[in-house]
Amino acid sequence: MLIDWQAFRLTIELALVVSGTLFVVGLPLAWWIAFSRWRWKFFVEAVVALPIVLPPTVLGFYVLVALGSHSPLGRWWQSWTGHTLAFTFTGLVIGSIFYSLPFAVQPFTASFSSVDRKLLAASATLGASALRTFFRVVVPLSVPGLVTGAVLAFAHTMGEFGVVLMIGGNIPGVTRTVSIGIYDQVQASNYAAANAMALLLLVFCFAVLTVVYALNRRTLDPGAPIQRSWTTGPVK
């Protein structure tokens, strides 16, 4: 069999869980980064952006240590569930969430920041709480950025290698993702199998991104004249 379908299913599952979790975790985080006036905010921003520049092996290594039985977290998990987090699918999810965090949070933050503050002020004077303002004004006006963030997190997780190798190893059906499978086939000089899986991954990722960007453009299109229109209101 040229293509390891099990690895494909596992990779997509991982990417879905990670991008879904990042959507839930990333929204409040991005909201905070976009609107907080805390003077040490830049510190949090730097931490969020770290995985962009950090080698995946470094990130993977520390996550592995943190999840292992020598760390408090690892010990707590082990006493709770009876097994260690390393070399499990859950461990893989945790590592991938850190690894893809900036790819979700940065587009979220950028789109939140571009919402006109006057709209937030207007919402507040109309009696809306911060939460209501967020869901009724900020989120609807940030849809393209939210979609972009979720999709980037998804695609980025689909293609990750170093973090998976460090945390998950290569257990078929548990932690063997497509990129690990490809590496395996190349190591075994099965170039035809490696090529089949690489090509499939390439086509799949390309298709996902194309569809999303096309949809995003459509949702932006009718909105464009609207967004322009209220800036043409009275000027001082």
Added chain:
Amino acid sequence: MPAEAKPANPALSARIRKIFPSTEREFSLDVDFNAAPGFTILFGASGAGKTTLLDCVAGLATPDAGRISVGERVLFEANQHEAKARVDVSVAKRGVGYVLQDLALFPHLTVERNTEYGLAHLPRQSRKQRAAAMLQEFRIEHLHQQRPGKISGGERQRVALARALVTDPGVLLLDEPLAALDAATKAKILDDLRRWNQAHRIPILYVTHSREEVIALGERVLVMEQGRIIAQGTPHEVLRAPLQETMAQLAGFENIFDATVESIHEDRGTMLCRITGCPSPGREAGSSVLLETPLIRAEAGSRLRVGIRAGDILLAIAKPVGLSARNVIAGRLVSLERRDMIVSARVDCGVEMDIHLTLAARDALDLAEGRDVWLVIKTYSCHLMKK
């Protein structure tokens, strides 16, 4: 709308101090005023602190010290030397309607949804009813399914008013709500607003720098300048008061003269002022010119200043006749100086005046130094200031 007689609504009273530290120019807002139900106009040039004042009342900006209350209800209270405000009701709970300067309509919501936005606490059915009634009152019910981007500026203005008023605010703040509209649209919206005010009678702070709106709406006017209220009263009283002479105003006038009121013509709304320039070489001191100016609150013999913009003065090479302008003064061209694309002409007509001309005008009139000319100045081009 039901125009039943209501008990009088409480007045707004505000004492606000707020300092904006800045390296270039420190700005401070320091006001103390009451606004009874009805229109109170905040009138002044841009940068006078009008919008900041509204932001403080709405809770969007926090004063350093002061007290803001509507009747018995305190919205804000802080002392100068205490770090934390004693009372600071959140924006959402103040019950202050605010139409921001650029309206801030929600672009993704229809007119109807925009109008319903502030009624989230009501059940869906009454929300729809209230919004529909308000849209009808402001004559925009036919637009209820449109987005703000698809309607005209006047219509957007009405939506913003409807959206703020539907929440039944205790105070209404309007920041130059009609600035971008043409006169006809403006007049219609003003009518609707006046009608609403007659029925509801809540304190309305209305920011504008248009004299026209002051006269159309004014029950009471507060004139603001550099963060202070410098005059208050009826539009009639306030618009007639001589302006405070400040650097901001001086900067706009190339010609500034000391003036003495000679006579007052109540019936014509004008007065005659004798202006004197500074003595200069080649011209004896004490020479003067009589100017007709707008009537302000002054007495014969009052000493004022007159400012005239160099671009507001016409220059003629023969004595003009049949003009509406009341001041036609003979003089002699002292100097012509080109400054980029304009020509600055200095004319001695008893006092020395600076006049700005285009290059084409200079050439067409064949102007040269020493030539006899006439200056034409409209009554309302003479701006009177306190000395």
